[in-house]
Amino acid sequence: MEHYQGGCLCGAVRITTSGPPLRVGICHCRNCRRHHGALFYAAAIFPAQAVHVEGRPHHYKGRHFCGTCGSSVFAQTGDEIEVHLGSLDNTNGLTPEYEVWCRRREDWLPQFTGTACHDRDRDGD
Template identity: 60%
Template sequence: MTVSRHEGGCLCGGVRITATGQPDRIGICHCLDCRKHHGAVFYAAAMYPAAQVQITGDTRSFRGRHFCPTCGSSVFAMDGDTCELHLGTLDTPGALVPDYEVWTIRREPWLPAFPGMALHDRDAES
């Protein structure tokens, strides 16, 4: 059995991430907090148990959202025992495919629909 492994990091390479195994879920968020944090109209992340993620390099954080202090790249977030890996920081971001969207009440009307997504007006039910 092959163990899935996903690697990534920040723009300058000072922070590196290795996630092993499969994430618990992969989704897209349209909430205002994520927009402000990423500077984009939505963001995508893979949620892993923190024990499956290894992070090397120095980070700073604001409310659990970690970024590289050198280049400013937003890299991951911690929420309890869950590590949210930002798909845009992965070396192969297309290898993990989101299957749900949250905070669709904030979704921009000009953004085309993503096929096959479960949609949630606000946060998804646990």
């Protein structure tokens, strides 16, 4: 069974996943940019029951982060958890298959190989 581990910068929040992700994607939306302080971010989406969290993350509107170091670790929407690839110890095998909010994508970014690009969300172009 596949397992991924990761956490925040200071180690106070740790996550472990079990099984493969449902999907892996990249987001260029304005909210994700502001939350991560980056031009885009990548996440592996797992069923909530497949993610074990150790520690006590703080949260704001479903976005979970370490209250000590401020690292963004994961987000939860309904019964899915988006594990931020940047918070994982090893991302081997987690290749993004799609991009969302490509209308906000910087035009100088190189194209990612093998990703479907959606103007907005995957289900609502």
